[in-house]
Amino acid sequence: MILEFLQTLSEMQIVGELTVLSLLIGGVIMAGGVIIAKIAKLLFHKYYAPSLPKDTAQNISKLIYFGILIISFLGFTSSQGIDLSGIMVAGGIFAVVIGFATQSVVSNLISGLFLIVEKPAKHGDTIELPDMGISGTLLDIGTFSSKVRRFDGTVTRIPNEKFFTSNIRSLTLSTVRRADVTVGISYESDIDHAILVMKNEILETMPFVLQVPEPEFRTEELGDSSVNIHVYVWHPRDDWSNAQPILLNTLKRALDKSGIEIPFPQRVIWTGKD
């Protein structure tokens, strides 16, 4: 009965020699290809990906998935008796047209390949793209675009071409990072004493600040209202949030405790009579 059913399907012609049966076989080949591709991707992720860097694992995974899909598609076309050589010739004619139309797409694709080869940053790195005003964690370098999760939790998609041609500042390549702030003290205050109390407070209350190299203090400017001291501290690269945002609080607390004035901006006005 099944054979009769298949016989009937093979006799039902759709266009030319294309029958319902051949279309069904093609569908089975494509569906089988998709299933095999997914299983291969799943097995790769389970057994091999954990031992590879994340971005390399992602690229190999995509290669496996799309490779199997392409092979399935070729199997599908040959099962339908489609001669691809004709398409190739036609493709040549349309190549120029398609080339112009998909210029940015191809550019993004090529840039993506270069990004994968050059690896200016890898999955999970904290990066900053100063030209675009974007900073955050690099989630993925994809075929056409890359994704960055910004510090506010949103994800920005950046076309690979723009990403590749941008200045990329990596915040995680170095072992340590430096935080810095400027603090002003009054002209009446002893600069050396102020530096000493600030240094002691930093070393006592900021456990993530490195002792070597030790905090550095530079008298930066004799300002309009205050003597401005620039303070530099080093911290482990992943502990920015334990250094930069609390550094100014720490310095103010130290100066307050020692009675050292942080002056308001002030103007001395002389009138004509004076």
Added chain:
Amino acid sequence: MKIMSDNSELTFSNFGIYDLVDQLELILPNTLIKFHRISENAFSYYRKNSEGNVVEKIIPVKSQDVKIELAPIRPLNYPARRTNHILLQFDKEIYLSENSAASIFVNCPIEIGIFLIHNSKHDSLDWITCDPLNSRFGLYGSPDTGTLCKYAKVTMATDYDDSNPYIEGVIQIVVENTLSFGHTISKVVFPITDNTLYYQNSKTIIDGLKITMKKRAAVNIADVQTTSLDTDWIASPTWEDKTTSAHMEMGLE
């Protein structure tokens, strides 16, 4: 709750294994630890330090035979685990003339681990430092290629008994100068995950180090290797995963 404002009045709990029956109180410098049975199969854990920070946990247990081990651990966890290396800056420099060797004892900071023992298995329950003000980071090398280390300015000890209990352990360092000229050494950097800690009562000793100052190609280096200690003191359980690295090479400055 009384927290130690004057440590000199208190008798501190020794390192070792304690039976956990109904309740247990462990007193350490600037730290109080309490276990209390809250049900047949559960204990509460309470820890308070001198800064007023409190940690509380509920510990479900299966068996009735539960023990607690208080033991020294490597000083890598406070304020956060970031590295396996430690940089010991000697308070006094050591000068070695050509082709000479010396053996010194140095006080190395420690932390204290609290382990739950049930069915002969050690589980890490908590860790503390009795000297948080001196538990800091330092960098050996340049910011881009250097090694992040726990940093400690250390004093010399006379022997293995000359340590500051609960805060420091003693490590023996053998320094050998094979160079053709005298050299001064002021610090040592090494992965302390290779070194086992041993305890007895309140004191701690640590696997030793051998530093060889030698010439490699045109560069003078200090080759730092761990040497196992042969002792009858009790080996401390390992808090963190132990890593194995052959040795550390420092540049001679």
